[in-house]
Amino acid sequence: MAPLMQLSIVIPLFNEEESISELLAWIKRSLNDYDWAYEVIFVDDGSSDKSWSIVKTLQESNPEIKGIKLRRNYGKSAALNIAFEAAEGDVVITMDADLQDSPEEIPGLYKMIKEEGYDLVSGWKKERHDPVSKTIPTKLYNWATRVMSGIKLHDMNCGLKAYKLEVVKSIEVYGEMHRYIPILAKTQGFDKIGEKVVQHQARKYGVTKFGMNRFSRGLLDLMSISFIGKFGKRPMHFFGSIGMIFSMIGTIFLLVLTIQKVIYKIDGIASRPLFFLGMLLIIVGVQLFIAGFLAEMISRNNPKRNDYSIAERI
DSSP states (O other), rough: OOOOOOOEEEEESSSOOTTHHHHHHHHHHHHTTOOOEEEEEEEEOSSSHHHHHOOOOOOHHTTTTEEEEEOHHHHHHHHHHHHHHOOOSSEEEEOOSOOOBBBGGGGHHHHHTTTTOHHHHHHSSSSSSEEEEEHHHHHHHHHHHHHHHOOOOOOOOOOOOEEEEHHTTOOOOOTTGGGGGHHHHHHHTTEEEEEEOOOOOOOSSSSOOOOTTHHHHHHHHHHHHHHHHHHHOOHHHHHHHHHHHHHHHHHHHHHHHHHHHHOOOOGGGGGGEEEEEEEEHHHHHHHHHHHHHHHHHHHHHHHOOOOOOEEEEE
């Protein structure tokens, strides 16, 4: 049985009081010609301005609005994860609250999921209106992510994306992982991933929330997600294999020195660099094997890391 709700529009926001009313009106205009049952989920990520009071006021006359207010600023990934848990639409579309994503793209994204069978469609802001401080790191991320993931998307971090409902229900978004949702989806077996060229608007109100501190966090998360995607379910295969190789090489070194000592009566074996290297390789190999064993035990428990304090829901 198909879900009663056809479309969920997820909008994380942080201090966007000037944009919210205008964005909602734009969404409603863009969907006027479509007989879709839809919901708009605003997640206030601990805003310090009037964003939440505006959402509450809008909800009084717009029953399609759902609102979730986090008690503090956790970050975009947390806001998305909570919204994904609440979403009920057959298709879920995410977009930013700053009016840089155009709601007029929603019907096209929706049809690519429903009619063309994509699991996930990512927007591609081919022509950007961002400062250089944001565009250069974005290009570096997209290049590195394409190389490491094998997913050929031009704009991995575009906030405007569409998903099948089962995709968002199957992934866990944390840290800065919202940048790499297509990779998370692929690791869960959703590999029909496409992209659509979308409009990009210049920021109309406020200032960008992008900071250079997100560069290092994003890079670490890219390394983390690449490792988890390959070895998250079998960490022993990674650590154990390297540990076994190190131990075998170290054992061979020591065996060669032992033969020289016992058979050829060569003195000073214990003072040779090869002796210390062999001992070191064995010790490191054993430690890596133990690390793999412990990681295997921990991965079996798979604790949820998304536990956020919610102040209010509407």
